[in-house]
Amino acid sequence: MWRPSGLFHVNYKQEITFLQTPFQKVMWTLGLLVAFCLPYIIPLGFLDFFIRSWITITAVLGLTILTGLCGQVSLGHTAFMAVGAFVGAVLLNKGVPLIPVIILAGLSGGVVGLIFGLPALRIKGFYLAFATLAAFYIIQFALVHYFGGDKGYEVSSPSLLGFSFNSDIRIYYLIVATCFLMTYFTKNITRCKWGRAFIAIRDHDIAANTLGVNVYFYKLMAFFIGCFYAGVAGVLLSIYMGWASVDHYNLSKCIWFLGMIVVGGMHSITGAYMGVFFILGIEEIGMILAPKMAELFPQLGGTIIGAIPVIFVGVVLILFILFEPRGLVHRWEIIKTSVRLFPFSH
Amino acid sequence: MEKLISYIIVGLANGCIYSLVAIGFVIIFKSSGIINFSHGAIVLLSAYIYYLFSFQFGLPLGVAILFTLAFGALLGFSIERVLLDRLIGQSVLMIITLTLAITELFRGVMHLGWGNDILSAPPLFPKGNIHLLKIVTLDYSRVAFLILTFLLIVVFAILYNKTTIGLAMKATSDDTVAAESVGIKIRKVFAATWVISCLTAAIGGILVTNVMGIHFQVAEIGFKAMVVALVGGMESLPGMIVIGPLMGIIEFLASGYLDEHVGGGMRDLAPFIILLFVLMVKPYGIFGWKRIERV
Numbered sequence: 001m002w003r004p005s006g007l008f009h010v011n012y013k014q015e016i017t018f019l020q021t022p023f024q025k026v027m028w029t030l031g032l033l034v035a036f037c038l039p040y041i042i043p044l045g046f047l048d049f050f051i052r053s054w055i056t057i058t059a060v061l062g063l064t065i066l067t068g069l070c071g072q073v074s075l076g077h078t079a080f081m082a083v084g085a086f087v088g089a090v091l092l093n094k095g096v097p098l099i100p101v102i103i104l105a106g107l108s109g110g111v112v113g114l115i116f117g118l119p120a121l122r123i124k125g126f127y128l129a130f131a132t133l134a135a136f137y138i139i140q141f142a143l144v145h146y147f148g149g150d151k152g153y154e155v156s157s158p159s160l161l162g163f164s165f166n167s168d169i170r171i172y173y174l175i176v177a178t179c180f181l182m183t184y185f186t187k188n189i190t191r192c193k194w195g196r197a198f199i200a201i202r203d204h205d206i207a208a209n210t211l212g213v214n215v216y217f218y219k220l221m222a223f224f225i226g227c228f229y230a231g232v233a234g235v236l237l238s239i240y241m242g243w244a245s246v247d248h249y250n251l252s253k254c255i256w257f258l259g260m261i262v263v264g265g266m267h268s269i270t271g272a273y274m275g276v277f278f279i280l281g282i283e284e285i286g287m288i289l290a291p292k293m294a295e296l297f298p299q300l301g302g303t304i305i306g307a308i309p310v311i312f313v314g315v316v317l318i319l320f321i322l323f324e325p326r327g328l329v330h331r332w333e334i335i336k337t338s339v340r341l342f343p344f345s346h
Numbered sequence: 347m348e349k350l351i352s353y354i355i356v357g358l359a360n361g362c363i364y365s366l367v368a369i370g371f372v373i374i375f376k377s378s379g380i381i382n383f384s385h386g387a388i389v390l391l392s393a394y395i396y397y398l399f400s401f402q403f404g405l406p407l408g409v410a411i412l413f414t415l416a417f418g419a420l421l422g423f424s425i426e427r428v429l430l431d432r433l434i435g436q437s438v439l440m441i442i443t444l445t446l447a448i449t450e451l452f453r454g455v456m457h458l459g460w461g462n463d464i465l466s467a468p469p470l471f472p473k474g475n476i477h478l479l480k481i482v483t484l485d486y487s488r489v490a491f492l493i494l495t496f497l498l499i500v501v502f503a504i505l506y507n508k509t510t511i512g513l514a515m516k517a518t519s520d521d522t523v524a525a526e527s528v529g530i531k532i533r534k535v536f537a538a539t540w541v542i543s544c545l546t547a548a549i550g551g552i553l554v555t556n557v558m559g560i561h562f563q564v565a566e567i568g569f570k571a572m573v574v575a576l577v578g579g580m581e582s583l584p585g586m587i588v589i590g591p592l593m594g595i596i597e598f599l600a601s602g603y604l605d606e607h608v609g610g611g612m613r614d615l616a617p618f619i620i621l622l623f624v625l626m627v628k629p630y631g632i633f634g635w636k637r638i639e640r641v
Binding site for chain 1: 380381383429432433436438439440442443444446447448449450451452453454455457458461462569572573576608611614615618619621622625626629630639640
C-alpha cells in the first residue's frame with residue numbers, strides 16, 4: 001500500500017491497522033461526522049437523495065468487489081437486489097428481528113448470485129456480461145410469476161430492540177450505519193488474501209491459476225460477496241420504500257451501477273462513493289432542471305421530465321469513458337499529490 | 347399436431363427477425379471483437395426515424411426508407427469514429443459500459459422525441475394472409491420478412507467471400523496485426539463494419555415496425571438477437587442462419603405448451619434459459635470457434 005514518505009511501520013500491528021495514515025483517520029472521522037449530522041444540516045427535501053445514495057453505495061460496493069476487483073462484469077446486480085428485497089420483505093412481515101433479516105436477505109442474494117455466477121467458471125468478458133443479463137431476466141421472471149408478482153409485498157416498518165424505524169430520519173441512520181459497516185468489510189476484503197486473489201484473477205486469470213490461486217473458488221466467492229451486498233442494499237431499499245416490488249429493480253439501474261464504478265474509478269472504495277454521488281447528483285440536477293425545460297419547450301410535453309435525467313446520465317457516462325477512463329479517483333489522486341508537493345509540484 | 351405445425355411455421359417466420367438483427371452483432375464482433383449492447387436501441391431508433399420520415403413528414407415510402415438507411419449508415423459511422431475509435435486497447439468493461447451508456451442515451455432521446463405510446467408506421471406490404479396447408483396463416487409482412495432475410499444473408503455471403511472489403515474484414519477478424527501488416531487499413535474496416543451493421547439494424551427497424559409496431563419492447567429484440575448470436579457462436583454467420591429461426595420456433599413452442607403451466611411469459615424467458623445452458627456446456631456457442639488462451 002502507498003504511504004507518505006516518513007511514515008514507517010515498525011511492527012506487525014501497525015501493518016494491519018485499519019486506518020494507516022493521519023489523512024485517512026481525518027477523512028473517516030469527518031465522513032462519519034458529516035454522515036451522522038446530515039439530516040440536521042440539509043433541508044429535509046434532500047434527505048431522500050442521501051438515503052438513496054447510501055443504499056446505492058452499499059450495492060455499488062458489491063459491484064466494486066465483483067467487477068472492479070475481480071473483473072467479472074455483472075449486468076444482473078439489480079436482480080440480486082430484488083431477491084434480497086423480496087426475501088427481506090417476507091421475513092419482516094413474518095416478524096423476524098431486523099438484524100437476522102438483513103443478514104438473511106444478503107445471504108439469499110449471495111446464494112442466488114452464486115448459482116448464476118456458475119457460467120463465470122467457463123466464460124468471461126462479453127459472454128459473462130450477457131450470461132448475467134440472462135440471469136437478470138430469469139430472476140425477474142421467477143419473482144413476478146412465483147414470488148409475489150408485479151404487486152410485490154408491503155413492508156412494515158421494522159424495529160430494533162424496541163426502537164422503531166418509522167420515520168425517514170430513523171431509517172436514514174439504519175442505512176448509514178449499515179453502509180459504513182459494509183464499507184469497513186469492503187476495505188478489509190480488498191487488503192486480505194481474498195482481495196489479492198480477486199485482483200490477480202482480474203489482471204489475468206490463467207496467470208493467477210498458474211500462481212496457485214484457485215480461480216474457480218475465488219470467482220464464485222466474488223459473486224457470492226458482491227451479491228451479498230446487493231441483497232443487503234435490496235432489503236434496505238424495500239424498508240425505505242415500504243414496498244418491495246420488481247419495478248424498483250430494473251435493468252437501467254444496473255447500467256447506472258456499472259456507470260458509477262466507471263465514473264468513480266474502478267477498483268477503489270473512494271471511487272465507489274464518488275461515482276454514486278456524482279451520477280445520482282447528475283440525475284438530481286436533471287430532475288430539477290426538467291420541469292423548467294418543460295416550461296421552455298411546451299411542445300415536448302410531459303415526456304421531457306422522464307427523459308432529461310436519462311439523457312444527462314448517458315452523456316456524462318460517455319464523456320467520462322472517453323476522456324477520463326480512470327475515473328474521478330484518478331483526478332483526486334492527482335489533486336492530492338499536487339497539494340502534497342505544493343511549492344515544488346512539477 | 348396442427349397446433350405444433352402452426353407454432354413451428356410462425357416461430358420460423360418470427361425467428362428470421364432475430365437472425366437479421368443478430369447478423370448486425372456478428373459483423374461487428376467478427377472484425378473488432380466488440381459486442382454492441384446498444385444494437386437493440388439502434389434498431390428501435392431507426393424504427394422511430396422511419397416513422398418520423400414516413401408519417402410525421404409525410405414523405406413517400408421509398409424516400410423514407412432511403413433516408414432511414416442513410417441515417418443508419420451515418421449513425422454507425424459516427425459511433426465508430428467518435429466513440430469506439432478512442433477506446434481501442436481499453437478493457438472489456440469500458441466498452442460494455444460505453445455501449446450501455448449509448449443505449450441509455452438513445453432511450454432518453456427516444457422517450458423525449460416520441461413518448462411512451464405505441465406508434466405504427468404506414469405499412470410497407472399489403473394487408474392479407476397466406477394460408478399454408480390450411481392450418482397456418484401468415485400475414486404478408488412476415489412472409490416478406492422471411493424472403494428479405496434470406497436475400498440479405500445471400501448478400502452477406504457474397505460480401506464476405508467475394509468482395510475486397512469483405513475479405514479485408516475476414517482477415518481483420520482473424521488477426522488484426524497480421525491484417526495491418528499486409529496493408530489492410532484497419533480503421534477503414536472497422537468503420538465499414540459499423541456502417542454495415544447499423545444498416546442491417548435500420549433494415550430490421552423498418553421491417554419490425556410492420557410486424558410489431560413501434561414501442562419500447564422492440565429494443566428487447568436486440569437482446570433476443572444477442573442470445574441467438576451467442577448460442578450460434580459469435581464468429582459464424584451460418585450459425586445465425588440456423589439458430590435464429592430455431593430460437594423463434596423454440597419460443598413459440600415454449601409459450602404454446604408451457605405458458606399454461608407456469609403462468610405466461612415463457613416466450614421471453616425460454617431463449618435466456620437456453621443461453622445459460624449453452625454457455626455452460628459450449629461456452630463459445632454451437633458454431634463458434636474455441637479460443638485457446640495462454641498467459
